[in-house]
Amino acid sequence: MLQAILDMIYPVRCPVCGEILTPKGEKVCIPCREKLIFIQEPRCKKCSKPITQEEKEYCLDCEHKNYHFKKGYSIWVYDEIMRLSIAEFKYHNKREYAKFYIEEMVLGYGEQIHKFYPDVIAPIPLHRSKYSTRGYNQAEILARGLGNELHYPVLSHLLIRNKKTLPQKQLSDRDRLRNLKDAFEFNKKVADKFGKVIERVLLVDDIYTTGSTIEACTNVLLSHGVKEICFITLCIGKGF
Numbered sequence: 001m002l003q004a005i006l007d008m009i010y011p012v013r014c015p016v017c018g019e020i021l022t023p024k025g026e027k028v029c030i031p032c033r034e035k036l037i038f039i040q041e042p043r044c045k046k047c048s049k050p051i052t053q054e055e056k057e058y059c060l061d062c063e064h065k066n067y068h069f070k071k072g073y074s075i076w077v078y079d080e081i082m083r084l085s086i087a088e089f090k091y092h093n094k095r096e097y098a099k100f101y102i103e104e105m106v107l108g109y110g111e112q113i114h115k116f117y118p119d120v121i122a123p124i125p126l127h128r129s130k131y132s133t134r135g136y137n138q139a140e141i142l143a144r145g146l147g148n149e150l151h152y153p154v155l156s157h158l159l160i161r162n163k164k165t166l167p168q169k170q171l172s173d174r175d176r177l178r179n180l181k182d183a184f185e186f187n188k189k190v191a192d193k194f195g196k197v198i199e200r201v202l203l204v205d206d207i208y209t210t211g212s213t214i215e216a217c218t219n220v221l222l223s224h225g226v227k228e229i230c231f232i233t234l235c236i237g238k239g240f
Contacts, residue, residue, distance in 0.1 A: 015097035016085050027100040037077040038108075039236065047072045047211060049236050067211055069203075069218045069229045070116075073109045074236035075101075078207055082235050086206055090138045098138075101234055102145035109232060113150055116230050118202040120194065121147045121154045124213060125161040125184070142234070143204040155194060158201070159217055160185045180216040186224040203231040210237075 011020045016032035042051050044059040046067060051059050076082050088094040089101070123139035131137060140156050147154035163183040191198055201221055203214060208231070218229045 012096070015089070015094070015100045016081060018088070027103060032081075035081055037079060039074050039077065045071075047208065047236065048074045050077060050238055061211065065211070065215075067215055067218070068222060069214055069231055072208060072211075072214065072231045072233070072236075073112060074208055074233045075104050075108050076235045078209070078235035078237050086138075086234060090206060091134070093135070095136065095138075095141055098141045098145055101142060102149060105142070105146060105232060105234070106149045110150055113146075113152075113202060113230075113232070116200060116202065116228075118152055118200045118230070119196065119198045120158065121152050121202045121204060122158040123154075123156060124203060124205040124217060125157070125159050127161045127163070139205045142206065146202075146204060146232070152202070153194070155190055157187050157190050158198075159220065160187050180212055184217050184220045186220050188224070191224070198225070199227040201226050201229050203229060205231065205233045206235070208233040208236040 012024075012027075013019060014021050014029040014032055016028055016035065019029065021027070021029055039048055039050055042054045042056070043049060044051055044062050045057045046062040047059065048071075049059040049061070085097065089097040121143045123137060123143040125139075126134070126137045137156075143154050143156065146152070161183060162185045203217055205213065208214060214231050221229055
């Protein structure tokens with residue numbers, strides 16, 4: 001009864017177009033689902049970016065950069081449709097969109113995550129000033145949802161963002177790396193409290209573009225004894 005009343009007052013909306021969902025129980029309207037571009041082969045074997053040449057194994061980015069993460073997974077191409085959807089989720093408190101995102105992450109890559117068998121799942125952290133303004137970390141919501149669905153522990157503060165950086169989307173590749181220098185810190189207190197050796201970590205974020213943020217976090221984890229790092233994001237830019 002309570003749920004029925006809540007559904008009337010706050011009807012579930014499509015995370016793509018924002019309209020009220022019908023029929024009841026759906027997480028995205030059918031026309032919008034058909035607009036989403038799911039990552040398919042051929043894709044980069046390192047970061048998961050779609051590539052145009054089937055004979056190639058890696059995108060140009062991964063061919064020319066020595067990334068230290070093991071492998072990455074993404075659900076959709078980061079196009080205008082998903083840009084708007086994620087912006088609502090990220091900046092306008094549409095946290096309910098996470099139900100759809102998490103379901104697609106599990107359907108698409110649950111098996112691969114189980115094969116990797118992470119000791120913990122960790123979100124890419126926000127700086128405290130952004131967290132204070134926004135009130136939540138969108139990556140943490142995704143990480144907790146994945147942890148609940150796949151039954152892995154989530155350490156929301158395994159990494160700390162101790163430096164307020166410029167928005168990455170405004171910077172070149174080289175400037176992105178400089179911007180993130182010393183931006184992340186390993187939280188030894190959280191790791192010690194966990195009480196087990198952490199050798200494999202699954203990082204979670206909303207968008208992968210050049211990989212600078214994932215790489216910066218990977219290097220911090222590797223320097224503190226973690227052996228392997230994979231990541232999963234909702235979206236990734238097209239191969240180049």
